[in-house]
Amino acid sequence: MATPRIQSVDRAFSLLACIARRGGSESLPTIAAQCGLSVATAHRLLATMESLGAVIHTSPGKYRIGLGVLELGRHASLDGLLAAAADPSLRRITQTITPTAHLGVLDSEFMVTYLAKATVRSHPLPTQIGSKLEAYCSGLGKVLLAALPEAHLDAYLAEGPFIALTGRTIIEPAALSRELIKVREQGYAFDDCELFDDLRCVAVPIRDADxxxxxALSGSAPAPRLPHQSVPAIVAELNRHAGEIGRKLYPAQPVCN
Amino acid sequence: MATPRIQSVDRAFSLLACIARRGGSESLPTIAAQCGLSVATAHRLLATMESLGAVIHTSPGKYRIGLGVLELGRHASLDGLLAAAADPSLRRITQTITPTAHLGVLDSEFMVTYLAKATVRSHPLPTQIGSKLEAYCSGLGKVLLAALPEAHLDAYLAEGPFIALTGRTIIEPAALSRELIKVREQGYAFDDCELFDDLRCVAVPIRDADxxxxxALSGSAPAPRLPHQSVPAIVAELNRHAGEIGRKLYPAQPVCN
DNA sequence: CCTGCGCTCTCATATCATGAGAGGATGATC
DNA sequence: GATCATCCTCTCATGATATGAGAGCGCAGG
Structure with a gap:
């Protein structure tokens, strides 16, 4: 059968989640009840975690998440995890779908940051992990922009007109706005040589549990290798990978009933 | 006997600590060995935590701290924990040692931030939780300054001379420097009406596991209620509380061998 | 094709966690 | 200042739960 769960660990995290949710002032009996545990069990679990620094019992009736958790969290960042989680998918994509694959996020300045990249030797691309790029001119950027809340998007569009990188770059705010609506509706973006001449790219969003x-995840290829009729299949494959990455990062949350 | 520990929880956190330390690229057999666990056990624990989002298995040989831990950590801050952990001690101090007690930290601008305060009704003081105060003129500030690394302290002293708040405020950098050396040596600070007229205060440091x-933790009282000969006893009591607070926040770390 | 490595799973065993409730301590109320 | 209400801690017999050795599977590189 599937790997059996360790009950105590489930319960421990249930307690942590419960404490985190309540911001830190619930009594042990209350917490225990919320997690469906007996007071004795909850107490043992909390005492164990307290000695590990994961929880602290500040005063009667008050439990809080401890510095230990903070310390552990210091070693994780969304960006780093996205990159790490996506890496295997990117490799597979380059082997089966398009010769190059990218993963990117949007920063607060509306710039796309490349977090991960994979390429087959024969198709180098001048993109670099960690570098930033304007959002309006790439598949990744269009997917990420399309997901922005109305107000932010308007602010971005107001920055236009944009600079053309190729003859096909969308530079007019109005045209970009229309394009983004289309992207949002169809669930993917198609970059038809808008960033580099002769390079096409398909991009799809990666979503969290909510x-x-x-x-965003993209696959790029020289235009001849990425004809229009191949797009639907590529989108499907990319979505499969995007879903996998999303599920890796955001599993069913630890609930506390 | 003392509350029994939950072995699985200890092991789970041992694994987390191990993964965090290695920055995220160790194989399961390696991690298991480092934590003194069998591969099967480590696998079960990790699988459980993975489904909770505490860990993610990005690719063969690579485990990382997951977003779940980050999310839990979002609810904890050193400041908040210090305040919460100190609160009971502050209350006790006001009942047994001095009518007012404060807890404060130093920010990057050399300002003391009051994180917690307790007072008995009969002795109000115009200090507010969350407010900031120059460091040179209070017991808390002197303790915190005395702990700064040489270079930072020099930078601070170069900002002087300081503004006198009472006739006894130390305003000359050279004098303050001498005072801080004394504070460092004796392990506590004595504020003899340097911040408010007729208010004395004794302050001691709160330390982490290292x-x-x-x-810093301080007890304040009107000058007549805090004669010089009472200082040693107050320091001892404050240190006891400071130790308690420190131990609450920084228990024996989760080690991974 | 074969080898090495990393991960997953099986199963009998006994360790380990369990939960009800008593007792002690602390703080609030009157 | 005394009483009451919480909250926390601990005990102990029971059995559910975690354990670990090792086999098997899939994958990647040689």
Whole structure:
């Protein structure tokens, strides 16, 4: 059968989640009840975690998440995890779908940051992990922009007209706005040589457990290798990978009933 | 006997600590060995935590701290924990030692931030939780300054001379420097009406597990109620509380061998 | 094709966690 | 200042739960 769960660990995290949710002032009996545990069990679990620094019992009736958790969290960042989680998918994509694959996020300045990249040797591309790029001119950027809340998007569009990188770059705010609506509706973006001449790219969103777009995944190829009729299949494949990445990062949350 | 520990929870956190330390690229067999666990056990624990989002298995040989831990950590801050952990001690101090007690930290601008305060009704003081105060003129500030690394302290002293708040405020950098050396040596600070007329205060450092000063704890009283000969006893009591607070926040770390 | 490595799973065993409730301590109320 | 209400801690017999060795599977590189 599937790997059996360790009950105590489930319960421990249930307690942590419960404490985190309540911001830190619930009594042990209350917490125990919320997690469906006996007071004795909850107490043992909390005492164990307290000695590990994961929880602290500040005063009667008050439990809080401890510095230990903060310390552990210091080693994780959304960007780093996205990159790490996406890496295997990117590799597979380059082997089966398009010769190049990218993962990117949008920063607060509306710039796309490349977090991960994979390419087959024969098709180098001048993109670099960690570098930033304007959003309006790439598949990744269009997917990420399309997911922005109305107000932010308007602010971005107001920055236009934009600079043309190729003859096909969308530079007019109105045209970009229309394009983004289309992207949002169809669930993917198609970059038809808008960033580099002769390079096409398909991009799809990566979503968290709530469906919010947190990043985008793209596959790029020379235009001849990426004809229009191949797009639907590529989108499907990319979506499969995007779903996998999303699920890796955001599993069923630890609930506390 | 003392509350029994939950072995699985200890092991789970041992794994987390191990993964965090290695920055995220160790194979399951390696991690298991480092934590003294069998591969099967480590696998079960990790699988459980993975489904909770505490860990993610990005690709073969690579485990990382997951977003779940980040999310939990979002609810904890050093400041908040210090305040919460100190609160009971502050209350006790006001009942047994001095009518007012404060907890403060130093920010990057050399300002003391009051994180917690307790007072008995009969002795109000115009200090507010969350407000900031120059460091040179209070017991808390002197303790915190005395713990700064040489270079930072020099930078601060160069900002002087300071503004006198009472006739006894130390305003000359040279004098303050001498005072801080004394504070460092004796392990506590005595504020003899340097901040408010007729208000004396004794302050001691709160240290983390490594002995680094992270905050300071003070007891204040009207000058007549805090004669010089009572200082040693007050220092001892404050230190007891400071130790308690430090131990609450920084228990024996989760080690991974 | 074969080898090495990393991960997953099986199963009998006994360790380990369990939960009801008593007792002690602390703080609030009157 | 005394009483009451919480909250926390601990005990102990029971059995559910975690354990670990090792086999098997899939994958990647040689």
């Amino acid at each position: 469906g919010q777009v947190v990043a | 002995g680094q000063v992270v905050a």
